[in-house]
Amino acid sequence: MVTHVRAEAHGDERGALLSFLAEQRGGIRRALLGLTNEQASGRPSASELSLAGLLKHVAEVEQGWVARAKGEPPAVKRDESNWHECFVLADGETVEQQLAYWEKVADETEAFIRAVPSLDDTFPLPNDPWFPPDESVSLRWLVLHLIRETARHAGHADIIRESLDGKTAFELVGLARS
Secondary structure, three states: OOOOOOOOOOOOHHHHHHHHHHHHHHHHHHHOOOOOHHHHOOOOOOOOOOHHHHHHHHHHHHHHHHHHHOOOOOOOOOOOOOHHHHHOOOOOOOHHHHHHHHHHHHHHHHHHHHHOOOOOOEEEOOOOOOOOOOOEEEHHHHHHHHHHHHHHHHHHHHHHHHHHHOOOHHHHHHHHHO
């Protein structure tokens, strides 16, 4: 399982932002260390969230936002009828497959952000009722949003993992290094 921070902060804004994003991805990856698909799919709290579901969700969300920024549709179209499916493994999906997919998405995100002419470039927000109509956001906003989204779910992952077997984020950092 890859848990290292890929993006190096070389004193530039892009590198710094990508490093923060990679760090938050690592928190979710570490929360899955040593778990079976069944354990990762467990819901040990009152929440419907599982580690496997969080993994699938953050990978889909990241891919979808970067696709929108490129002017492309997300790989998976979600609406009210299938929104719940982005939080569970389905149809033979595994944690290993989702981790590999997320790694690919992360590589594409990093390549895209490093290649754009400016983080001030903009793209339109989706035409969804929870976004203001006819609004655009910058690529800087995109990376900050991905950091926020991933960090929020990394915190959820910490709680779920600790509820499953008592392992804390600090213990998991040690395990990832060994």
